[in-house]
Amino acid sequence: MEVTRRQFFKVCAAGMGGSSVALMGFSPTNALAEVRTYKLARATETRNTCPYCSVSCGILMYSLGDKAKNAKAEIIHIEGDPDHPINRGTLCPKGAALLDFVHSPNRLRHPEVREAGSNEWKRISWDEAFSRVAKLMKEDRDANFIARNADGATVNRWLSTGFLAASASSNESGYITHKFVRSLGAVAFDNQARV
Amino acid sequence: MALQSLDIARRSATTTDSPSVRQTTEVAKLIDVTTCIGCKACQAACMEWNDIRDEVGSNSGIYDNPRDLSAESWTVMRYSEVEEAGKLEWLIRKDGCMHCADPGCLKACPAPGAIVQYANGIVDFHEENCIGCGYCITGCPFNVPRISKKDNKAYKCTLCSDRVAVGQEPACIKACPTGALQFGSKQQMKDYAEERIVDLKERGFKDAGLYDPQGVGGTHVMYVLHHADRPQLYNNLPENPSISPMVALWKGVAKPLATLALAGIAFSSLFHYVIKGPNEVSKELEDELEEEDAS
Numbered sequence: 112m113e114v115t116r117r118q119f120f121k122v123c124a125a126g127m128g129g130s131s132v133a134l135m136g137f138s139p140t141n142a143l144a145e146v147r148t149y150k151l152a153r154a155t156e157t158r159n160t161c162p163y164c165s166v167s168c169g170i171l172m173y174s175l176g177d178k179a180k181n182a183k184a185e186i187i188h189i190e191g192d193p194d195h196p197i198n199r200g201t202l203c204p205k206g207a208a209l210l211d212f213v214h215s216p217n218r219l220r221h222p223e224v225r226e227a228g229s230n231e232w233k234r235i236s237w238d239e240a241f242s243r244v245a246k247l248m249k250e251d252r253d254a255n256f257i258a259r260n261a262d263g264a265t266v267n268r269w270l271s272t273g274f275l276a277a278s279a280s281s282n283e284s285g286y287i288t289h290k291f292v293r294s295l296g297a298v299a300f301d302n303q304a305r306v
Numbered sequence: 307m308a309l310q311s312l313d314i315a316r317r318s319a320t321t322t323d324s325p326s327v328r329q330t331t332e333v334a335k336l337i338d339v340t341t342c343i344g345c346k347a348c349q350a351a352c353m354e355w356n357d358i359r360d361e362v363g364s365n366s367g368i369y370d371n372p373r374d375l376s377a378e379s380w381t382v383m384r385y386s387e388v389e390e391a392g393k394l395e396w397l398i399r400k401d402g403c404m405h406c407a408d409p410g411c412l413k414a415c416p417a418p419g420a421i422v423q424y425a426n427g428i429v430d431f432h433e434e435n436c437i438g439c440g441y442c443i444t445g446c447p448f449n450v451p452r453i454s455k456k457d458n459k460a461y462k463c464t465l466c467s468d469r470v471a472v473g474q475e476p477a478c479i480k481a482c483p484t485g486a487l488q489f490g491s492k493q494q495m496k497d498y499a500e501e502r503i504v505d506l507k508e509r510g511f512k513d514a515g516l517y518d519p520q521g522v523g524g525t526h527v528m529y530v531l532h533h534a535d536r537p538q539l540y541n542n543l544p545e546n547p548s549i550s551p552m553v554a555l556w557k558g559v560a561k562p563l564a565t566l567a568l569a570g571i572a573f574s575s576l577f578h579y580v581i582k583g584p585n586e587v588s589k590e591l592e593d594e595l596e597e598e599d600a601s
Binding site: 113114115118122145146147148149150152188189190191193198200201202203204205206207208210211 | 311312345346347348349350351353354355359424430464467468469471472477480481482483485580581583
């Protein structure tokens, strides 16, 4: 086998080049494998109740940041609360998808009103909404309240307005809501948002 | 000290042994199809935990939605309407990765470390190392992995390895409102399945049984079936799944032979280059050819 001076240089250059490229990090190294980092490790955990139906499953909401002054919380994950006696960590498909419900672009974020005859929803303030509802309720109650029936017996009914309250209320808030609505004489009253 | 939170037992396209001294608990998921109501809470929880959102599909006239597994849907409910002894039965099966003890995907994968099996039995894809060749789909006896159209990498259920690594149950199991999904050590799951099977047999399902196919060395996702004698009723769940013999051939015998052949070619070309050098044309021959061209 004859190796010329030139060939010898070529082989040496190729070897040097190859090892240099490998040294610079282009070599096919053994890839390290690791499980995805646990995304909730330092997220803030907040207990709440699922807003959908009256089963009122307990949920854990996880938000970005550790409540530091400069960190704005944003919910990144929701799952069932294993310590909640009703669902013990489980959720239905709607509850399991709550995160997208929270971040839905269609979510109602403030009170709105659609005036009679109008086809547009107009944003109003909470104060405006509350005083308007209260005013309308009083007007209607003053006009339609039935204190006595035809036989003269005291009935204190208010049949022309109904009241719909939140489904995910606690027993205590449900009791207060009940007391409030019944003391007005309202009969049509539902505290269940249904499924 | 290991470099990862879950010990890796096997890696794709790697011949060196993984550290195997530490013994961790073998985990398993049990899907009791007899108590599943097909609510899809597991599907929703899976999407939520893994940060994947499939495209909104269209209604194909059946409950299956999405219609098939995809890179964004790692688990889907498959609904089969079967008539048994004159009665309609609605058999609902949660489909997804079975986390085989002897994973066909891992065996078929040519990319080092793209598919790993942890010591606890979970088979996981590491998309960073995936080259998108799709061999894992060919290797899988259950037709589970899917290549993403976005990044051309293969995806499938991870059995929430990130949750299991910190001691939690997978997201689907936590959500399941009927308790049809259970999670624990493989032995615990087998024991629980045994109880369920006794109960089902008492209720008249004489063929009730556990689906833990031995053709793939057993699985870390097992089913309790009312008709364990005919798993194909459940949307063609294979009766005796096994890794295709082609995978064994091309990853077994053919692989060292091919490597040898490639190395042979590379070495002989180098040898040829060093001895012979490039093909040189002598001055005389060149002149001769030029003359021919001129004439």
